[in-house]
Amino acid sequence: MSKHKPNNLIAEFLNYLDERFGIKKEIFFDYGFDTDGERISIFSEGINNKNLDGLIIKSIGLRAGKYFKDIRNGRVKLKISTNFAQIFGRYATKNVLQINDDEVKEYIRGSDLENIRPLNVEEGEVIIKWNENVIGGGNYSQGKIKNQIPKKKRLTKISDENF
Amino acid sequence: MGDIVIPSEFNERYSKLLGEDNKIFLDFCKKPLKKCIRINTLKVKNTDKFIENLDERYKLEKVPFCPYAYFIDHLNPGKMPEYFFGEIYIQDAASLIPPIALNLNPDGDEFVFDACAAPGSKTTQMAQIMNNKGCIVANDASNDRIKALFFNLESYGVMNIIVTGINMERPVPEKLYNKFTQILVDAPCSCEGTVRKDRKVLSRWSVRLLNFLSVQQKKIIKNAINMLKKDGILVYSTCTLAPEENEEVIDYALGNFDVEVEEIEIKNLKIREGITEWNGNDLSKDLKKCIRIYPQDNDTEGFFVTKLRKI
Ligand SMILES: C[S@@+](CC[C@H](N)C(=O)[O-])C[C@H]1O[C@@H](n2cnc3c(N)ncnc32)[C@H](O)[C@@H]1O
Numbered sequence: 001m002s003k004h005k006p007n008n009l010i011a012e013f014l015n016y017l018d019e020r021f022g023i024k025k026e027i028f029f030d031y032g033f034d035t036d037g038e039r040i041s042i043f044s045e046g047i048n049n050k051n052l053d054g055l056i057i058k059s060i061g062l063r064a065g066k067y068f069k070d071i072r073n074g075r076v077k078l079k080i081s082t083n084f085a086q087i088f089g090r091y092a093t094k095n096v097l098q099i100n101d102d103e104v105k106e107y108i109r110g111s112d113l114e115n116i117r118p119l120n121v122e123e124g125e126v127i128i129k130w131n132e133n134v135i136g137g138g139n140y141s142q143g144k145i146k147n148q149i150p151k152k153k154r155l156t157k158i159s160d161e162n163f
Numbered sequence: 164m165g166d167i168v169i170p171s172e173f174n175e176r177y178s179k180l181l182g183e184d185n186k187i188f189l190d191f192c193k194k195p196l197k198k199c200i201r202i203n204t205l206k207v208k209n210t211d212k213f214i215e216n217l218d219e220r221y222k223l224e225k226v227p228f229c230p231y232a233y234f235i236d237h238l239n240p241g242k243m244p245e246y247f248f249g250e251i252y253i254q255d256a257a258s259l260i261p262p263i264a265l266n267l268n269p270d271g272d273e274f275v276f277d278a279c280a281a282p283g284s285k286t287t288q289m290a291q292i293m294n295n296k297g298c299i300v301a302n303d304a305s306n307d308r309i310k311a312l313f314f315n316l317e318s319y320g321v322m323n324i325i326v327t328g329i330n331m332e333r334p335v336p337e338k339l340y341n342k343f344t345q346i347l348v349d350a351p352c353s354c355e356g357t358v359r360k361d362r363k364v365l366s367r368w369s370v371r372l373l374n375f376l377s378v379q380q381k382k383i384i385k386n387a388i389n390m391l392k393k394d395g396i397l398v399y400s401t402c403t404l405a406p407e408e409n410e411e412v413i414d415y416a417l418g419n420f421d422v423e424v425e426e427i428e429i430k431n432l433k434i435r436e437g438i439t440e441w442n443g444n445d446l447s448k449d450l451k452k453c454i455r456i457y458p459q460d461n462d463t464e465g466f467f468v469t470k471l472r473k474i
Contacts, residue, residue: 031322044323046297050274054338055300058309058326062317083317086248087206108247133248152314153247 009035022093039066082136089127089134097126104130110154113145191458196359200251201232205320227431229259249318257463261400262288273297276343281308283315290321304330331383350380352401356465377407397471406441409467414446422471424452433460
């Protein structure tokens, strides 16, 4: 990663959640975090007291977010994962964007959303909600939301009668 | 859809095992499988409301032996929005049994090893039974299948998880001995029991294959037993009904390691006892405590499940 990398990636991630979405650190009291320098994972604290000697570990917990370089300005930024958003997004108090029934159908199929005029939402990463459901994260800029749902997770063939 | 061709040797074997019931068994093998969904309680917090909402849109029928699973009349639940949200997992009803048989503690701090975990149906189910507490080590030898495992673990919100890629046929390092409180060995098998879903499975079937798999399964169970703590529980399961892959594997474990078979008690599940004789060979009488799930008994896939305790 670049030299812009924050020294303490996990602390930085927790600060980001609080500053950007109002998701407080205290929520994660029962969890641990791990990072490989790029991705941040969250895991249940039950893992902490286990003797993992002898295990060659491929991954721990669930991917919560990652650091990436913004190609437009070279700055290192954070992004939360769709699955993390679906679990912890309900604690967000700001930069939450509600979408309607028509928009959700487009979004979970992987399309970007246009002509969005949300109130109280700053440019940058937002948590997207449909009714009570958190869909995932998205990038909001100038009336558009860039889709952040991983390709594999998109429901490309979902039919409308299923809603 | 063309009719399934039942190999004559397959027919003969089940005729020996089932007698008169063989006809109804073979009839069920040809019947399509009812779709079944498991409600992922790691994500769905108000199950009653969730079911009420689903019930308005689809015909649901409770799976009698599992409180959080339903048969559903939707032909492709993978297209439901609830699937996108990781709120439902598409899992055959019989495949729900091995995690139930482990009697995991929802408030416990257990250390569970899932020896053959991919794509993670049972891992994600165990995580929900454990309320994301304790720790599950989900292991699989196939890197390709581990990708599907990762995908499911993440979609279903599993956080008490570590993923490893140990080949369980090879001896495991001694550091891993006597480590886990529960182990699930959902072994690679001939998949006879999945014929209602995969109509081609019997075209690959042969007794030679069963014997080949049996050798592999014995190696896997041996290494898994080494990893189990004293007094710990190991559930061995397969989605096949072939005695070579089931009772013969358990008989080998009973004869060579410090384990005993325990009764499996699951309400509202129709089961048949394990067999104690095959191909003229007597097997341990304790194998009666193994359970055979025939498709005709609960209208599911075929399955075999055994619970062992290390002594
Ligand atoms: C029946 S499937 C497991 C299904 C899984 N438990 C579930 O519920 O989704 C058997 C798995 O065993 C894995 N396997 C085969 N040989 C293995 C070995 N020697 N060590 C570990 N895993 C193995 C296969 O890759 C396969 O994913």
